[in-house]
Structures are given as C-alpha cells and as structure tokens.
Amino acid sequence: MTNLLFRLMTATALSCALAPMVQAETAQVPSEQSEAAKPISQNVVLIADNVELVGTSTLRAHGNVEAVSGETRLQAREVIYDNETGEITLLGPIRITEGDSVSIVADSADLNADFQSGLIRSARLVLADQVQLAAQQLDRIGGRFNVLTKTTVSSCRICETGEAPLWQIRAKRVVHDQAERQIYFDEASFLIRDVPVFYFPHLRMPDPTLKRSKGFLFPNFRRTSLLGNGIKLPYFFPIGDDKDLTLTPYISTNTRTLEFRYRQAFENGGIELDGAISDDDLRPNETRGYLFADGLFQLERNYKLTFDIKAVSDDAYISDYDYSDLDRLNSNIRVERASRYENTSFGVYHFRSLRDDEDNDTLPTLVFQAETERRYFPTSIGGELRTRLEAHSHKRDSGLNGDDGRDVARTNASVEWLRNWTLATGLRLGVNGGLAFDAYKTDDDTTVSSFDSGFTPAAAINLRYPLVKRGSDGATYLLEPVAQVGWTGGSNLDVANDESTRAEFDEGNLLSLSRFPSHDRRERGLAAALGMNWSRVTSEGWEGHFTVGQVFRDQSQSDFSATSGLAGKTSDLLLAGQFNNQNGLVMSARGLLDSGGTLNKAAARLGWSNPSLMVDASYIWLARDPDEDRAERISEWTLDSSYRFSRHWTGLIDWRYDAVAGKSARAGIGMQYRNECVQVELSLSRRFSTSDTVQSSNTFGINVALLGFSVNSNDKSYSRTCG
Numbered sequence: 015m016t017n018l019l020f021r022l023m024t025a026t027a028l029s030c031a032l033a034p035m036v037q038a039e040t041a042q043v044p045s046e047q048s049e050a051a052k053p054i055s056q057n058v059v060l061i062a063d064n065v066e067l068v069g070t071s072t073l074r075a076h077g078n079v080e081a082v083s084g085e086t087r088l089q090a091r092e093v094i095y096d097n098e099t100g101e102i103t104l105l106g107p108i109r110i111t112e113g114d115s116v117s118i119v120a121d122s123a124d125l126n127a128d129f130q131s132g133l134i135r136s137a138r139l140v141l142a143d144q145v146q147l148a149a150q151q152l153d154r155i156g157g158r159f160n161v162l163t164k165t166t167v168s169s170c171r172i173c174e175t176g177e178a179p180l181w182q183i184r185a186k187r188v189v190h191d192q193a194e195r196q197i198y199f200d201e202a203s204f205l206i207r208d209v210p211v212f213y214f215p216h217l218r219m220p221d222p223t224l225k226r227s228k229g230f231l232f233p234n235f236r237r238t239s240l241l242g243n244g245i246k247l248p249y250f251f252p253i254g255d256d257k258d259l260t261l262t263p264y265i266s267t268n269t270r271t272l273e274f275r276y277r278q279a280f281e282n283g284g285i286e287l288d289g290a291i292s293d294d295d296l297r298p299n300e301t302r303g304y305l306f307a308d309g310l311f312q313l314e315r316n317y318k319l320t321f322d323i324k325a326v327s328d329d330a331y332i333s334d335y336d337y338s339d340l341d342r343l344n345s346n347i348r349v350e351r352a353s354r355y356e357n358t359s360f361g362v363y364h365f366r367s368l369r370d371d372e373d374n375d376t377l378p379t380l381v382f383q384a385e386t387e388r389r390y391f392p393t394s395i396g397g398e399l400r401t402r403l404e405a406h407s408h409k410r411d412s413g414l415n416g417d418d419g420r421d422v423a424r425t426n427a428s429v430e431w432l433r434n435w436t437l438a439t440g441l442r443l444g445v446n447g448g449l450a451f452d453a454y455k456t457d458d459d460t461t462v463s464s465f466d467s468g469f470t471p472a473a474a475i476n477l478r479y480p481l482v483k484r485g486s487d488g489a490t491y492l493l494e495p496v497a498q499v500g501w502t503g504g505s506n507l508d509v510a511n512d513e514s515t516r517a518e519f520d521e522g523n524l525l526s527l528s529r530f531p532s533h534d535r536r537e538r539g540l541a542a543a544l545g546m547n548w549s550r551v552t553s554e555g556w557e558g559h560f561t562v563g564q565v566f567r568d569q570s571q572s573d574f575s576a577t578s579g580l581a582g583k584t585s586d587l588l589l590a591g592q593f594n595n596q597n598g599l600v601m602s603a604r605g606l607l608d609s610g611g612t613l614n615k616a617a618a619r620l621g622w623s624n625p626s627l628m629v630d631a632s633y634i635w636l637a638r639d640p641d642e643d644r645a646e647r648i649s650e651w652t653l654d655s656s657y658r659f660s661r662h663w664t665g666l667i668d669w670r671y672d673a674v675a676g677k678s679a680r681a682g683i684g685m686q687y688r689n690e691c692v693q694v695e696l697s698l699s700r701r702f703s704t705s706d707t708v709q710s711s712n713t714f715g716i717n718v719a720l721l722g723f724s725v726n727s728n729d730k731s732y733s734r735t736c737g
Contacts, residue, residue, distance in 0.1 A: 058083045058127060060093070071097040086129045086157075087111045100127045110134075115142050115223045116192065118152065118160075130157035137162065139190065142222040144690075144722040145169045147188060147197075160190040167197075169222075169722025170691035173736035178208040180692060181720065183217075195224040219723050226252045231260070235716040240296060240334055240709060242267025256280070269294035271335070283311030283319070296334060302327045304337060313349070321347040329368040333701075336713060339680075341368045358386040376418035378408035378512065397433025400448075402426075404533075408512070413458065420459040422512055426533045427451045442478040447471075452533050454509040463508040470536055472527050474500030489556070492549040496563075498525045502538045509534050511573055516642060519579040520604060521545075521561040521590045529580055530573070540568040545588075555596030563588045575641035577614040579606035586614060598623040613637070625731075630654045649673035662689050662732060668699065678702055690733040693719045 063077030076092040081102075090108040095101075102125045110118040110129065117140040125132030137152035139160055146169070149162035165188040170179035186201040199217035203210045220227035231248040238244070244266020251259040257278035264271035271292040278285050289305035307323040324343040332338045343366040350359035363381040367374055385404040392399055407423035430448030437443060453467035476498035483491050513532035523529045524545050528537040545563030550556070565585035572581070579586035586606040594600040598621075605616040616635040622628070636648040651671040658664040666684035671677075682699030695717040703710045 058129075060095075062093070073097065081129075083128050085113050088129060095127075101125070102127060102129070102132075112192075116140075117143075120152070125154065128157075129154075131155050141190070144222045146172065147190070149188070158191065158193050160192070162188040162190070167199075168691065169720070170689070171734050171736065175736070178205070180689070181206050185217075190221065195221045196227075197221050222722055226250075226258065228252055232717065232719045236266070237714040238266075238336070239712040241269045241294065244269065246273070248273075264290075268296065269335075280311065282313070283309060285309035290335065290337070292331070292335070296330075297328070300327075302331050304332050306338075315351070316353070317349055317351045319347075319349050323347075324366075326366075326368070330709070333368075333703075334709070334711070336701075336711075342366070343368065355389045356386070360384045373412075373418075375412040376410060376414070378410055378422075381408045382406065395431070395433075397431055400428075400430045400432070402428045402430075410458075416459055416461060417510070420510060420512065421457040422510070422534075423455045424533065425451075425453045440479065440481075442480065444476045444478070445474070446476075447473040450533075450536075452507060454507060454534070456509060459510060462510050466507045466509055468504055468507050470502060470504035470538075472500065472502040474498055474525075474527055476525055487552075489550050489552045492547070492551075494547040496525065496543075496545045496547065498543045499540075500527045500542075501540050502527050502536060504536070504538060506536075506538070507534070511535055514573065515575070517574055517578045517580060519565075519585060519588055519606060521563065521588065524561070524563040524565070524588065535573045537567075537571055538569075542566045555594075557595070558591070558593045560591040561588070562590075575639050577606075577637045577639040577642065577644075579608075579614055584609065626658045628656045647674055650679075661734075662687055664688070666697070688721075688732045690730075691721050693717075693721055 059082045060073075060075055060079070061081070062075035062079040065073065065075045068074050073095040074092070075095075079088075079090045079093045081088040081090075081093060088104065088108065088110050090104040090106060092105040094103040094105075096103075104123040104125065106121045106123075108120050108123055110120075110123075118134060119138045119140070120134045121136040123132060123134040123137075125134075132154050134152040134154060135150070137149055139147040139149070139152065139162065141147070145167065147162055147165055147167045149165040151163050153159075153161040153163075155161060163186070165185050166182055167185070167188065168179045168182040170181060172179050182205050183199065184203050184205060185199040188200070189198040190196075191198070197219045199214065199219070202214045202217045204212040204214070218229075220229070228251055229249070231250055233248070234246040236244050236246065244264060246262050246264045248260055248262040251261070253259060257276070259277075260275040262273035262275075264273055269292055271290055271294070273290040274287070275289075276285075276287040285307065286309070287305065287307045289303060291301065291303040293301060304326045305323070306325075307321070309319075309321050311319040313319055323345045324340075325345070326332055326343065332340065345364040345366075346361055348359055348361040350361075351357075361381075361383045363383065365377060365379045365381070367377060383404075383406050385402070385406075387400065387402045390399040390401075391397075404426045405424070406426075407421075409421045410419050412419040428448055428450035430446060432444065432446040434442060434444040448471070450470040450472070451467070452470065453465075455465050456462055457464070476496065478494055478496050480492060480494040485491055511534055514530040514535040517530055519529060525543055527541075530536060543563060543565045545561060548558075548560045550558045564587050565580065567583050570582045574580040579588065586608045588604075588606060590602075590604040592600075592602045600621040601619070603616070603618040606614045608614055613635060614637045617633070619630075619632040621630050631651070631653045633651050634648060636642075636644060638644060638647045650673065651669070653667060653669040655668075656664055656666045664686040666682075666686065668680070668682035668684075669678065670680040672679050678700070680699070680701050682697065684695060684697035686693065686695045688694075695715075697713075697715045697717075699713045701711050701713075
C-alpha cells in the first residue's frame, strides 16, 4: 500500500513539475472584428531598396524592406500596403520583433497598418530568446494576444535534422498574453522526445520574461534513512509586488510536513521567515517544527535595525530534516549606526545549544549589550582621540551558585589618544596612551566579589620601517619590520572569567595592548612585540603576504589558555600568510609554534574558482586544552567542490573528515546534467553522528527543472549545437 501511494504521489508531482503554473483556465481573447474597427494610432516608417506606387492607393516595397511602428520592427522580402483598406501584406521570409523579448519569424502575413492585428502563416514565436512556439498559423490581436493553432512549444534547441527535441508541449491552441506575460494551452500533451507522457485539458505557464508568477515550482524527490521516500511540492503565491509566500508540502513514508517561506519588502527594509511544521514517526504524537526569521530596516538618523531569530521544537529537528548544520542557535535583535566617526549598537541576544554535553540552564543564554565608540581629531594636540562606553549583562536560568548559575552585569569606559609621525628616514613612529574604567556586579557566585571596579592606564610606542622596491619582474615588494613596547597598569579585578576564555593570537592583534576578547581580563605589566611583514603585489592580480611575530612580557598571564599561544612570558611564534592570483586561486594559513616547535593551533584554507572548477577546502588543528573545554585534539578537513568536466556535466562533492577519529563526519556526492532546456541533479549524502540526540542518516535526492519558463537559462555555455 505504501509503495502504491508513493507511486501515485510521484505521478502527481511529475504533472506539477511540467509547469510552474498549472490551472484549468482558458484565455479570454477579444475578437478580431472588434479590434479591426479601431483606427490606426501610430505612424509607420518604411525603408526599402525599391518603393513604387501601384495605381492610386497601393504602395509596393521590395528588397531589404524594414518598417517601424513604435517598438515593433518588421523585416520582409516584400511589403504591399493598401491605403484604402489599411492592410499590409508581407511576403517572406519575414521577422517581427517587439523590444528584446518577443520575436516572430514566418513565411507570410496580413497585418493592419500599425502591425497590432492580423494573420501570420507558418509562424515561429520566440520569447526572451529561450522559448520557441511554432504554429501553422498565428493570429495577432490588438498588439496584446498572439493566438497560435496546432502549436509545438519547447525551450530545447531544434535542429533541421528532424530529430525531436528532448521535451516539447503540443497543443491544439496556445494564447500568449503579452500584457499579463502568461501562456495558455488548450488540449496540451507533454512529450519526451516523441513519446507522450502527460495530457492537460488546460495549462497555464508564465512566459520567460515574468519573474514572479503564482503556481507550482519544480518538485524535489528525496529518500532519507530517517524519513523514507518523499516528495516536496512547492507552491508560490505572489502577494502584490512587495511580498510573497511559498508553501511546500513534504510528504514521505515517515513524515507529513508543511514548509513555508514568507518574504516582504518595505520602503525602508525587508523581512524573511523560513520554517516548517511536522508530524512524523520519529517522535509520534508530537508536533515538531522550526522558525528562522531575519530582517533589516533603515531607521531615522542613519540607524539600522536588524533581527535574526532562530527557534526549534527540539534539539534534533533541523538535523533530522537537513534544514541546517547548526548545533548552537544565536538569536538577536540589534539597532546600530556606523560611520567614519562613530560606531554605536544596542542588542539583545539569546543563545540555545543543541549539543548533548551542554545544559542550557547553566549557559548564559540571555545577553544585553550596548556600546558606542567615537573618534575625534583635536587640532590642538594632533592625532586621534577615541572614546568608548559599553554596558553588558548576561544571565543564566539556573539558580545554582558558582559557574553554573552566575549572572554578571558590567560597565566599561575608556579614552585613548593615538598619533603617528613619518620621520625623514622613512621610519614610522606611533604613540598611544589611554585610561579605562571597569565596573562589575556579580550575582549567584560567592567565590568572587559581588561588586568590584578599577582603573587601567596604558601607554605604548611602536615603530615601523616600510622598505619598498620595484623588482625587475615589475612586481612591487614590501618588507616592513615592526616593533612595539607597551605598558598596562592597574590590578586584576575579583571577577570570574566568563567572556575571555577563548583568546586568539593573530596578525590583527600582534600590536595590541590586550588580546583578551573582553574586559573581565586584561594583560598587565610591561610587554614588547616584534614582527615582520612581507608582501609582493603585481599589476596582473598576483598578491602574496606573510607575517611573523612574537610577544615578550615581564610577567606571565595565567588567564590565557595553554593553546592560545599567549600563556607565559613569551608567546608562541605567530606565522601567517595569504596568497591570491588572477586565476582565481586564494590561499591563507595561520599557525602558532611554541618554543619546542610544537604546533598548538593551525588553520588553512584554499579556494579556487574558474569557469570549470570551484574548490573551497579548509583544515583546522587544535591541540588538547582542558581550559577551552577540549578534552581531545581536533584535526579536521572540509571540502566543498564542483567540477564541470564537459559542456553539460558537472560533478559535486561535499566532505568533512575527522582525522582524529579516522572517519568522515559528513560526505556527499552529486552529479548535474544541464543543457539549454533541462537541468537534472542527483545527490547522495551521508551524515555520521555520535550524538544521543542526532541520528546518522543517508539522503538521496533528485531535482528536475525544465529551463526556459520560470527558470532563467540564459547561460549559453550549456546550449547544445546542431551538427
């Protein structure tokens, strides 16, 4: 019974796939008699090699004849115009074009004086250079309707060999409404090659110039080990010009799901909501679902409102249905304004973990943040003055004492002055100094003070000596030694380390006075940083950059984790490089080496994009570090790639490999065939899981799209050629 039901659903879906819009509708076309009674409304400009007057009322033009009336242009071998009847006879071959979207090729035609109505014989109507409608006869009515009889429609290339196109629609009558940009079919049959597959008494489809039209989109066939055989049937509802709704029933062996997407544009922004509601056999008698909502609005005084909301019914839902790979959900609402002289933001954040080993009650799930930073350029002292004010709080749902229940509120303020000089030798000298104030209030943690505050003064001097030359190869080379000596005063506050547990050391903060990500921890004492930058840049697009650096202190910083590269008096050696060229190759890498030559952290990424190949590969290495809640080292490869190995065939691969466990975390392969009129994609993926919540699963998918109607297929590189 299940297999029979699935076959019936599949047949129904294939019927819907044949058109973005299937309706039992018939076009209402005005009669030619009513249109013929209308007077000529536009002048006609006629150009030809020879023009002669026959009798007193007939004008005959022949030889490279062209006639223009408004946006309509006509080309023919011979044109005969009868001034008494207002009729134009065209002898072919003839071509009639309207703008860039409509073209008619025919053997002969009889039209009225402004080309808006008439009869065209052995006609071929081409829409947007994509869809061809060939008919024995075309009646042109009112400049709006093209009525074709005994018509063959296809977006496939048709050669003179007589071979049938890959697919075609044959209909007794077809009406093309140029105003509504719709195509209506009566008694239509869908054929693959010359084999009839489906029959429709009436069929309506958008023409290829219409971007938004109500109706079915192309279905998606899926088979997963969790949900069984299934099909997705999206239906698109345009709601005016500013909003739309897409509803997608997803019916399979083990689920009944309704997916939805709502979009709306406003004068000052827009919103999008994506979600689904499911009743499945994985969790019987339980309604499951998710909602992702995001939006952006421009406010007065150059402020911008953004929101990104993520909600799920249970921890496994979005993974079971392959909606997302997220294992932590970050929802936020923010108001912000940014300019050259100011950066201000206000935000509310909510975090939810979907991981088995994390308890949301003991995580700081609710966060409030407000901050503003301003820049001033005082002429009396020169340089730049920066001020910063920040207020923050985070709260845990748990009422426990200590790490599992701590709630924190803080206020931070700072003022900093910076100035740079270029000396006569080319040496760049920079100085900066500032004062910061921190105040913390802590609840539900008796191991630290309930309130503490303090001031932190800081000063630094840095030197850069950029050496630039132009090589014999035409490239520009830069070698720049950098050095900094800085001092940070004050004392550590009696507050918990809630926000600075994951410090990063990279080329961006080599010359910073504090490399902690937040203010609950600050580097203190005397410190020096040394580094070297090297670059090579060519006019053809070749660029290479390399940085090496290290930090030295008079006292160790115990709050840095062992693998941060910043613990102890001497930091790890920072190595970082980037490269890209004109052929689309992009590479970047960064690593931290300790004094013994051991690699604590490393990351690398490679990207390559050209007309045939797309590669996005990355590697990450993180040593074991209990301070960062990492009981085992991490060594992981990811690869996302596609390769177009012929005109029509493209291979796809998606792979994530855990080198420590020695097995894949996710693997997927796919194959795509595309020509000018059809696209078929097959995909197979496997997700591996060790979680008690998320199960491993296999997914097989098939997508078929008929190009030319609702799908833009203007990429001529996929088009076949006639031999």
